[in-house]
Amino acid sequence: MKFLLVFSQSLLDFRLAELDSVVEVLNLDLSRPSDENVDLNSACLVVDIGSEDGARALAGRCVLIKHIIQIFAQGSSYDDLHENNKKAVHLWKVYTDKTFAFNVEAAYKSIPKERRMNIINAFSYMQFTAQVNFKKPYIQYEVFEEHKADINSDVDHAHTYAPRLFHRVYFGRFIAFGQRSLVPKFDVKKRAYFGNTSMESEVTVLMANQALARKGTLIWDPFVGTGSMLYLCAYFGSYVMGSDLDGRQMRGQPGKQHTGHPGSRAGGILSAAKDYGVLDKFLDLFTADVTRIGWRTGGTLDAIVTDPPYGVRAGAKRIGLKQGVEYKESYSAQPRPPTQDYDLLNLTIDLVVMSAYLLKRGGRLVYFLPTVNEEYKETDVPTCQGMRIIANSVQDFGKWSRRLITMEKFEDIDTDDSLQNILSNIDINTADKNVSHSNFREKFFRAFEPLEEQIVNQ
Amino acid sequence: MCRIEIREQEFNADFIRAFFPKLDYGVLKSTLESLGDDSLKLDSVEDIDGQPEDFLRLLHKVLLEMDVTQGEMTCGNCQHKYQINEGIPNMLLGADEI
Numbered sequence: 001m002k003f004l005l006v007f008s009q010s011l012l013d014f015r016l017a018e019l020d021s022v023v024e025v026l027n028l029d030l031s032r033p034s035d036e037n038v039d040l041n042s043a044c045l046v047v048d049i050g051s052e053d054g055a056r057a058l059a060g061r062c063v064l065i066k067h068i069i070q071i072f073a074q075g076s077s078y079d080d081l082h083e084n085n086k087k088a089v090h091l092w093k094v095y096t097d098k099t100f101a102f103n104v105e106a107a108y109k110s111i112p113k114e115r116r117m118n119i120i121n122a123f124s125y126m127q128f129t130a131q132v133n134f135k136k137p138y139i140q141y142e143v144f145e146e147h148k149a150d151i152n153s154d155v156d157h158a159h160t161y162a163p164r165l166f167h168r169v170y171f172g173r174f175i176a177f178g179q180r181s182l183v184p185k186f187d188v189k190k191r192a193y194f195g196n197t198s199m200e201s202e203v204t205v206l207m208a209n210q211a212l213a214r215k216g217t218l219i220w221d222p223f224v225g226t227g228s229m230l231y232l233c234a235y236f237g238s239y240v241m242g243s244d245l246d247g248r249q250m251r252g253q254p255g256k257q258h259t260g261h262p263g264s265r266a267g268g269i270l271s272a273a274k275d276y277g278v279l280d281k282f283l284d285l286f287t288a289d290v291t292r293i294g295w296r297t298g299g300t301l302d303a304i305v306t307d308p309p310y311g312v313r314a315g316a317k318r319i320g321l322k323q324g325v326e327y328k329e330s331y332s333a334q335p336r337p338p339t340q341d342y343d344l345l346n347l348t349i350d351l352v353v354m355s356a357y358l359l360k361r362g363g364r365l366v367y368f369l370p371t372v373n374e375e376y377k378e379t380d381v382p383t384c385q386g387m388r389i390i391a392n393s394v395q396d397f398g399k400w401s402r403r404l405i406t407m408e409k410f411e412d413i414d415t416d417d418s419l420q421n422i423l424s425n426i427d428i429n430t431a432d433k434n435v436s437h438s439n440f441r442e443k444f445f446r447a448f449e450p451l452e453e454q455i456v457n458q
Numbered sequence: 459m460c461r462i463e464i465r466e467q468e469f470n471a472d473f474i475r476a477f478f479p480k481l482d483y484g485v486l487k488s489t490l491e492s493l494g495d496d497s498l499k500l501d502s503v504e505d506i507d508g509q510p511e512d513f514l515r516l517l518h519k520v521l522l523e524m525d526v527t528q529g530e531m532t533c534g535n536c537q538h539k540y541q542i543n544e545g546i547p548n549m550l551l552g553a554d555e556i
């Protein structure tokens with residue numbers, strides 16, 4: 001059966017990755033055009049799905065899908081559409097004696113009421129015999145106009161205000177809404193507990209989908225902070241665990257009542273989990289340095305989902321002494337051991353290698369990597385033996401970007417091997433100079449200007 | 459002083475069976491005993507698939523529902539004590555221990 005997926009115009013580059021992951025997690029029978037044949041600047045994508053239930057299930061997981069329509073006919077013009085629709089009687093004949101409603105919509109455009117009426121009236125040859133029922137129709141017909149960016153315009157084609165031209169029109173029936181409603185439902189600002197690096201809800205849904213979160217799987221966030229990703233993983237049924245170098249992050253301020261004010265910290269992760277009704281999925285939280293995780297048994301986790309600190313708001317740290325500092329007896333009496341800086345380059349390498357050990361075969365690592373647009377090359381994304389990259393979706397902020405990297409562990413590795421042998425595409429001796437995300441914090445604060453110019457300017 | 463809370467969970471036998479091979483059952487049993495709970499009676503488990511549902515339920519409770527909210531864990535090797543506060547174990551080592 002042919003279905004039209006109508007997408008939200010946010011996070012375009014994440015769209016196909018989410019679709020593919022959800023197809024995998026729900027084991028759906030779906031085929032879509034290959035990547036080269038998908039125009040992300042259009043809100044529309046036509047796919048084949050084995051059943052209507054499959055389409056509903058898909059809508060039940062995708063945050064980037066606004067709604068799904070079963071297609072009866074399509075055309076490059078309205079005349080073309082009607083001609084095709086008349087040949088598709090077998091698809092809609094069963095509905096013409098049922099109460100109905102019509103919805104006429106266009107991506108990026110609103111269609112004036114008068115034109116909408118004309119469009120609807122043009123379908124009268126279908127000979128509807130039942131009443132119109134706007135509130136609870138048995139069937140909701142959908143007319144959807146696809147408008148594509150005018151390729152002759154110099155406005156960014158992805159931009160909402162880019163001039164658009166009529167491209168195609170689809171006719172069919174409404175199947176289901178996608179999961180846009182999860183965005184307000186898990187809105188960070190409405191949560192019992194959040195901090196200044198809490199991940200926004202739309203992205204956390206995407207991350208949970210990339211992690212194939214589902215009942216009976218075990219997911220860990222090693223930089224859990226205030227727990228944003230875990231709520232969604234748990235919402236989709238996974239058991240979750242979180243850890244952080246900073247225990248206060250996870251605990252919040254227990255005993256104190258959450259005030260509901262922005263920035264409120266009371267309550268901690270478990271109180272927010274309780275509010276969302278997913279507390280039972282939270283197996284454990286613990287304070288730990290990701291570089292010193294004590295787990296001795298690999299192959300245990302289904303996914304590692306995380307947003308590592310890239311150092312803009314708060315840099316990555318690890319337990320240890322700063323260079324040139326000697327250990328003093330008095331350190332052992334301090335509540336928190338001393339820490340040293342931990343560069344993003346090493347952090348991501350450690351994360352990938354650790355995942356190759358801790359994940360089950362078929363398990364996934366999902367994490368954000370910030371990159372400098374001018375210097376970025378695809379090979380900057382670290383890989384290692386046993387791990388392969390399945391998706392690399394970019395969110396562009398001008399001079400820098402953040403990339404959601406999804407990796408899959410496809411085979412076990414020999415962890416006694418040397419680090420350089422385990423790494424497949426990074427030379428640890430030269431990576432510092434060759435990889436765009438090394439020294440990211442420093443590059444960020446000099447606004448990504450080349451180093452020489454900076455020195456001259458000062 | 460040690461405090462334990464139970465956080466109820468829907469029983470999932472498949473998860474317990476799949477997780478079991480990764481578990482050092484002997485260590486789980488002695489840890490539980492150190493908390494004053496001797497409900498795990500079997501000394502060793504050869505074949506998890508052959509175990510009755512009652513046993514799986516017991517494992518489910520110990521592994522997924524029991525939460526030590528206050529206490530400490532002592533490393534059998536180096537005697538480092540890891541404190542558990544408000545349900546969150548502190549697994550950090552000191553700068554001298556790494």
Ligand SMILES: C[S@@+](CC[C@H](N)C(=O)[O-])C[C@H]1O[C@@H](n2cnc3c(N)ncnc32)[C@H](O)[C@@H]1O
Pocket residue numbers: 195197198199222223224225226227228229243244245246249288289290291306307308309310315316317318319342
């Ligand atoms: C970007 S924040 C994560 C925010 C989280 N996704 C949320 O929604 O709140 C990164 C976290 O990493 C923690 N962190 C930094 N270095 C660490 C280390 N070596 N091991 C574990 N956690 C670390 C910080 O305490 C911080 O909470």
